[in-house]
Structures are given as C-alpha cells and as structure tokens.
Amino acid sequence: MASSSASVIGEADLHVHSTVSDGTGAPAELLAEAAEVGLSAIALTDHDSTAGWAEAAAAVPSSGVALIPGMELSTREQYTSVHVLAYLFDPFDEALLAETTRIRESRMTRAEQIVRRIARDYPLTWDDVLAQTAVGATVGRPHIADALVARGHVSTRSAAFAGILHPRHGYASPHYAPDPLTGVRLIRAAGGVPVLAHPGARGAEHVVPRERLRQLVDAGLFGLEIDHPENDPGSKPRLHALAAEFGLAVTGSSDYHGTGKTNRLGQERTPGEVVARIVAEATGTSPVLP
Template sequence: MRIDLHTHSDRSDGTDSPTELVENAARAGLDVVALTDHDATVGWDEAQAAADRVGVRLVKGLEISTQLQGKSVHLLGYEVDPTHGPLLAELQRVLDGRDNRLPLILERLGALGIEVTAEDVARWSGNAAASGRPHVADALVEKGVVANRDEAFDTLLKPGRPAYVDRYAAPLHEAVRLVREAGGVAVVAHPWSRGSDRVMTPDAVAELAGLGLAGLEVDHNDHDEDQRARLRALAADLDLAVTGSSDYHGTGKIGFPLGCHTTDPEQLERLLPGVLA
C-alpha cells in the first residue's frame, strides 16, 4: 500500500486542481493521499468527490504556517473539524497575513525596477484561499524576470532577499493545541528543513509531544539521509509516528513527484486508527 500524506492543490500554492491532484495520485499508484493545502480546507469536498470516483482513499488535512522562536515551522493537521471556530479564526489570521503583505512585496519589487501588479498575481492565485509568494513568483516567471519559482525565491522572495516581507504565523504550540481541540492529529512537516533544526531541537520536540504532537514527517526531500536517521531515532525515543510524503505542488515545485516518499500503513494506523478499514 502506497500512502502520501503531504500534497498541495491550487487552493494554496500547488498547480493541480483538487480533482487533478487526486487523479494524478491514482496514476502514480497511490492508495491513500492527503490533501494538505496551506492554512485552508477549501479543496476537501472537490478532492473527496474525485477520490470516491477513482478509488483513492483521501485523508483530509492542511499545513498550518507556524513559528517557533521566530523561525518558520509547518504543522500538518489531519482530519480536523473544518467548522471548529478557534481553529478557523487562527487560519483566517494567517491567510489575511498573506494577502496583506502582497502590496508590500509588490512595492519592494517596484523599487527594484520590477513592475508586477496585483492583477498579475491574481491570474496565478486563481482559486487559492490567499495570494502568496509562490503566486508572485509565477507572475515573475511570466514576465521573464526569473526562470522558475526556485529562482524567484532564491533571488528575491525568501527571507534576507530584497523583496521579502514577513507576515503572521501561528505560534507552534498554540497550533498543536488547536488541531487537537478540533479533533485532528498534528504532525510537524519537514521538521529539519531550511534551518528549522536550529529551533526544532530534541527538547523542543519532546515539549511538543507532551502537548499532543503525534508524529514527525521524516522522509522528505528536504532531509538528507543523516537527518532522516536522527529524526527516526528521535521519534522512536518520544513514541511519535513517522511519516513520509512528497510535498507535491504539481509544476510549482520541481523534483517532488507524488509518492517520492511514502508512509508505512502501520504508521498511518497509529495516527488515524481505522482510516484504512
């Protein structure tokens, strides 16, 4: 059984519609796929209809933008109640932060002599719950400023680059609590990618486990073999589930194909008992 627990559609910064994502998951030989758009659940119904049609088991999830000690950390929440008021309020605050910083990013690009309008970005954000940096990157590609999203981030949009603007992210400990209160299961996404290992220390992970964190996403393209081995050992020490996934974004992230990393069925059963029944 092949299980991929981290993917994105065009309801956030992926390029597939929820239907296309599920259809592509079936073509990739996946039996189970989780849709985990950033800070939003708006693609769930469409994805479920497609999953029912093609015979793939859908796990409904989201990836919450959080921060710990000023460092970005992403939290996967699976099978939360999408009507849970406190969680919805926090997600809306995150989404508003994305939208509200867009004019500031465009202003900084303009100061660099790069003219991109909100309308240019909107052509790429389309059905997304909010306009984010990946959509700005797509507009920059369209205008020939950069070759792809990676170049846009590396030269202009990531922290420390001239067009970067910070935004609100939920406190990590609070996000774990909200996911649990909403009836869901919390797993830290790629916990040691992009320098997050500086704050996601073994002691920090142990504290999160005490608050109800259920697992770590260990097998991910952003982790090298040594990191995976050490994260696997840490998960074992803390009795946390271990997951693996693609972090698929369609054509929005090259080299992250569906099913490039997968989750053992026993680990999924630990996280979501009965999900495979």
C-alpha cells in the same frame, strides 16, 4: 474513528498541495494523478485552508483513491517558519478556523506589501500576481514567484525564491503565525492529528531542540515527517533517534506542488499501518473512501 476505515487504506502520500494554496493542480486532479502512481490515499494539505476538501472528496469514487482531509498549518518559532501538518480535524472548529482565517488574511496583506516593494525595482503589478492565482486561493509568495516568471524577471519559481524573493533582498517579510505549541494544541482540540512537517529541511544543526520537542509531544504531537525529499540526509539519524525516544510516528510524504516544485507525487510514502494509527486517533472527521 472506526478501525474499518483505516484497514482499507494502504500506502499514502500525506502531504499534497492544490491550487487552493500553492500547488498547480486542482484538488480533483490530484486524486487522478495519485491513481496513476499507484497510491492508496493522499492527504490534501493546503496551507491554512480546507477549501479544497469538497472537490477532492467528490473525485474519490472515480479515482479509487482515498482522501485524508488535512491542512498544513503555518506556525512560527521566533523568526523561523515551522509547519505542522494536521489530519482529520473538524473543519468547523471555531478556534482553529479563527486562527487560519487570521493567518490567510495576514498572508494576503504580506503579499500586497511584497509586490509594492518589488514594483519599485521591477515591472510588476498586483494584477500580474492575481493572474497566476486560482479563484479563491490565498495569494502567497509562490504566486508572486510565478508572476515574476511570467514577466521574464526569473526563469523558474525556484529561481525567484533563490533570488528576488529571498529575505536577503529585503522585499519579503513574514506573515502572522502562532507558535508551534499553540498550533499542536489547536489541532488536537479540533480532533485532529498533528505531525511536524519536514523537520530536517534546514539541516542537522536546526533540528527541533529536544526540550522543545518534548513540549510538543506533551501537547499531542503524533509524528515527524522524516521521509521527505527536502529533509537534509544528515538530519535523519537525529530525527529517527528523537522519534524513537518520544514514541513518535515516522511519516513519508512528497510535499507535491505539481509543476511548482520538482517533487514527484508519491516519491515518499507513509505505510498503511501508520495511516491506520492516524485514523484511529482522529475524532474530528473521517477519511473519504472509494
């Protein structure tokens, strides 16, 4: 990517969700909100989807905020869900496109199964869930949570995840996802730049093992999303030490979901110099500049 593209981008929030996945704001609305909080750029990183890129790109001129096209790729390490942020990859790359299609289809099947299980104990229908889902979005657990709120079974989306949708209740089950090493390789092969999302969210004792991280770095991992509101503070010293050891970039992001989470857009940010490095390494696509 041309260095001139990177030079005009300042502080960015590199982890933002829209109604294409489980956010509550449309892609274009996110650009307007970013302008209000003084961001130079945002990365639209909907789960396993690039469907919001075109709408977000069309809003760049009026917002004055640059768009870094991205995605949050679902991966799984044995029984643990691991997310990998992907920036500036080719959205038409056949291997990555096939994998994200498989993941989304599995999400949909999983969501239907969850609703059937919940319906045995609580009044809830598939139509209730679809009513909480934007047209074209892949139905997932957040939409089921919103349907449970609408039905009055829980008070908030967070309460649904802490209660009915928590694995201990037996309604939820995992969807298909590749392992993180495969995910990093797919992103790099598509010309993208991969960053491990919120790697300290489960606490210091669950930070990715050093040898596993070495494998991800060898496969092309660019950075760790350390400045994230859900990373446990106790995990950060270890994460910073690993980033320094392996020469990984440190990114900051809000993981904004609109009203779906308490996270505020821009509350954590990535410096312009790190954004410039991402742009310089990417070969799949370019940022959309005002």
